[in-house]
Each structure stands twice: as structure tokens, then as C-alpha cells.
Amino acid sequence: MKIEFAKQDLTSFSGLEFVRRYFALINLNSRIRSAFAGHGLSGDYTVVHLIMVFIALWLTGGRRLRHIPFISEDPLVQRLCGLKTLPSDRTVSRWLGQFTNDALQALIVLNSEIVTEKLRAMNLARVTLDFDGTVLSCGDKVKWAARGYNPHNRHSKSLYPLLCHVAQTGHFLRVQNRPGDVHDSKRALEVIKAAVEEIRLSLPNAVIEARFDAAFFQEEIIKYLLREGVEFAIKVPMWKWLNLKNMIISRTNWHHENAKLAWFKRPVSIEPWGIEVPMTFYREKLSEKPKKDHQFDFFTPDDGVYEHSVIVSNKTVSAATLLSFYNGRANMEHDIAEIKGEFGFDVIPCRDYQGNGSHQQISALAYNLMRNFQLDLMAPKSRQRTASRTNLFELASLKSLRFEMITAAGRLVNVSGEKILRLSQSTVRRKMFEKVQANMDRFESRQKRAA
Numbered sequence: 001m002k003i004e005f006a007k008q009d010l011t012s013f014s015g016l017e018f019v020r021r022y023f024a025l026i027n028l029n030s031r032i033r034s035a036f037a038g039h040g041l042s043g044d045y046t047v048v049h050l051i052m053v054f055i056a057l058w059l060t061g062g063r064r065l066r067h068i069p070f071i072s073e074d075p076l077v078q079r080l081c082g083l084k085t086l087p088s089d090r091t092v093s094r095w096l097g098q099f100t101n102d103a104l105q106a107l108i109v110l111n112s113e114i115v116t117e118k119l120r121a122m123n124l125a126r127v128t129l130d131f132d133g134t135v136l137s138c139g140d141k142v143k144w145a146a147r148g149y150n151p152h153n154r155h156s157k158s159l160y161p162l163l164c165h166v167a168q169t170g171h172f173l174r175v176q177n178r179p180g181d182v183h184d185s186k187r188a189l190e191v192i193k194a195a196v197e198e199i200r201l202s203l204p205n206a207v208i209e210a211r212f213d214a215a216f217f218q219e220e221i222i223k224y225l226l227r228e229g230v231e232f233a234i235k236v237p238m239w240k241w242l243n244l245k246n247m248i249i250s251r252t253n254w255h256h257e258n259a260k261l262a263w264f265k266r267p268v269s270i271e272p273w274g275i276e277v278p279m280t281f282y283r284e285k286l287s288e289k290p291k292k293d294h295q296f297d298f299f300t301p302d303d304g305v306y307e308h309s310v311i312v313s314n315k316t317v318s319a320a321t322l323l324s325f326y327n328g329r330a331n332m333e334h335d336i337a338e339i340k341g342e343f344g345f346d347v348i349p350c351r352d353y354q355g356n357g358s359h360q361q362i363s364a365l366a367y368n369l370m371r372n373f374q375l376d377l378m379a380p381k382s383r384q385r386t387a388s389r390t391n392l393f394e395l396a397s398l399k400s401l402r403f404e405m406i407t408a409a410g411r412l413v414n415v416s417g418e419k420i421l422r423l424s425q426s427t428v429r430r431k432m433f434e435k436v437q438a439n440m441d442r443f444e445s446r447q448k449r450a451a
Helices: 016-025 028-035 047-059 065-071 075-081 089-097 101-122 188-202 219-228 244-250 319-342 353-378 398-406 427-450
Strands: 126-133 136-138 157-159 162-166 172-176 207-212 231-235 261-270 275-285 306-313 410-415 418-423
Touching: 016 028, 016 047, 016 075, 016 353, 016 398, 016 427, 028 047, 028 101, 047 065, 047 075, 047 089, 047 353, 047 398, 065 089, 089 353, 101 172, 101 188, 101 353, 126 188, 126 319, 162 188, 162 319, 172 188, 172 353, 188 207, 188 219, 207 319, 219 231, 219 275, 231 319, 244 261, 244 275, 261 319, 275 319, 306 319, 319 353, 319 398, 353 398, 353 427, 398 427, 418 427
Parallel strands: 126 207, 207 231
Antiparallel strands: 126 162, 136 157, 162 172, 231 306, 261 275, 275 306, 410 418
């Protein structure tokens, strides 16, 4: 079969029209222009154009800047971006290199506003924040990249951004770029403070909860959370000076939750910090027969029969509920995998530190916008509420949205002066498109009433 290429009014991404209409309804373009007014990012393309290029790239399945030419001649990609000619990969990389700290902060504020507005509209009674870092491997010439903890390649330099995740909706409220050789809790307190303040401004009556792994067991973090009345749960590291091992060994009376899980609670005084905090000790049965010569140590807190863990928390709930609540933070890993795999968060597009930080913020912005798109237009099913505090709705991954809606081939036709996007017959896809359009009409009506 002979293969030929010819210019035709065809698109491979019909679903982008819904995305474009949604962005118009929420006035995204004007909000971006307003956020970056006076920040002096120059070039042949505006900030709106270039951010839309990134969003179009990720929605259509691209990841790296060199993938832009593959979508640059698609009419619906051009329509979404508001351009007849898309920029080259080098143009986009140079634009990222222009970012100053002030311009980066404008992007951070815009992203936070997009998230908090949706949380305010949902009027949540509780907001659960999860905090964690993730490793982004990069080359030796990337500024501020450093060798640190890198599970993929221990010899590779990396960046180590810290993320704040909203458990109920899956949004990423905050992203803070960092070099790869810092401790997980480095600069964490300023991110925690900013996130808590933003939630309190948006939802003053909501209860704020926070979950952390053992790396965030730090004096300044715990004292701040106690002082601000934030409900929290933090995994406690088995440091020798905390004397947790002796407390576990000497304990004879454990409360049995079930055949495998036992626990006890007690206040623990941390003398160097001058505080006393309630801790819950857990013992989970692994095996009836321990491995031969198994050694109990401080880094793997198990003895072959039982695995031990400790959680410090100011929540007034049962031990089983507290454990379920803490384990719910694992859902953040799923959403981190989504933003890294589908929204190019783990791509390092330039050598400039601020440029790479801005790329992370644009990735988070695109991810959050598609979360809002589903919540506003896809009518997702509600999930059963549990103590684990995970997503309230059954939200689809971008990979599913791309297959089911975005990558639908279509033809642009002109009938009596009216532009029409005509798709091949597909009953399932037609029902989906009609549902999205009906929800969009209702959303537009609500927007007009609110205005």
C-alpha cells in the first residue's frame, strides 16, 4: 500500500474542542495574562500561547519538547493554542530560561488559585493534605542538580521537588523545586505553612488534616502543626535517642485489633524538643516462624515475626482508624505517577533551575485543570467515604481520557458558512460527547448566574 501525505482539514484530536471551550468558560487565557502582567517574559509568543502549547502537548500524548512538531499542524491543536504556527522546541526551551523568581511565583499563585477555587466550590468539611518529595533524574549540566537519593540511578544527578497533594480531589496544591541532594524535609515548613494558609483563606470552617512519612518527623514541623491546631499523622523513625525500641520490647499488654494487628498508645516525652506527644505503637504479625538469625535493628523495625511501626498524631480516633488514615497517603503515589507519566512532570526541558521549576508548575497546572475538567463536565461517580481519606470521586486517568475522548479523529467541514467538526460514527463516543456537551451547557449556565 502506498503512503502519501496531503494537507487536509482533518484532526486526530477532536476532544480538544471540549477542552478549549472549557478553558474559555473559566476565562483561563485572561487569568494567565493577568497573572503575568509586568513580568517581562519576551518573545514572539505570549505566555498564554506557550502554556497552551504545553497543555496541548501533554493532552495529545507527547512528553518532550521535541514532540511539539508532531502535533503542530493539527488544526484543533492550533485552535486550542490560538496559533497558526506552533513554536519550535528551542523557542520553548529559551522561553523557560527567561523565568525569574517573580514570574515563577506568579505561576505558583495561579496554580493555587485554580485549586482553592474548586475546593471552595465543593465546600469540603475536611481537607487532607499529603506532603512528599519525588526524584527527577537529569543531566550533569542542569543547574542546581545534585547527586542524592536516586532510586533509579544512584550516580545520576537529580532534582527533588516537594509536592502538596489534596487527598479528596487529587489536586496538587503546591510544588516546590529543590536540588537532588537535600533531605526530604528541606524547605518543607514553608510549603506546609503556605498550603495551610491557603486552605484556611478559602475554607475557613474546614478541618485541615496533614499526613507525612518519617522524613518529616522534625521539631519545627510538629510544633507548628500543634500550634496551628492542624490534625496530623507522622510516621516516627526508629531513632535510638527516642527509646522506642525499648518501649516496644518491654510492652507486655497489647490491644489486639484482629489476628494480625495489635497496638498500644502512650504519651512520649521528647526532651531535646521540650514537648510530649501522643504516639500509637503498632505490631503487625508477619509469620509464625522467624527467619534464622534475624536481627532486630533500627532501620528495619521487625523481628521476623512482627513488624513494628509508630505514628505520632493529635487526632482523637481509634488506633485502627488512625492507621487507615495514615495509610491513605499512599494514594498520593498514584497521582504522582500520573503527573510524572502523563503530564511530563519528570521531564527536564532546559538547564536553568527556574525554567525547570516553571515547567513543573505548568505541569501541575495542566494536571489540576484536567481534574477540574472532570469534576465540572464528566460528572464522576462518588466513591464511598472511608477513614483512609482518598479521592471522593472516581476520576479517570489522562491515558483513559485520551483514548476515550481526546484522540478521536474528525474532519472540519464548512456547511452554509458554519464550521462543523464531523466525527466517524461511534455510538459509545457519541454518548460521551453528548453527555459532556450537556454538562458543559449546565456549567455555563451556573457560570453566568454566578457572574
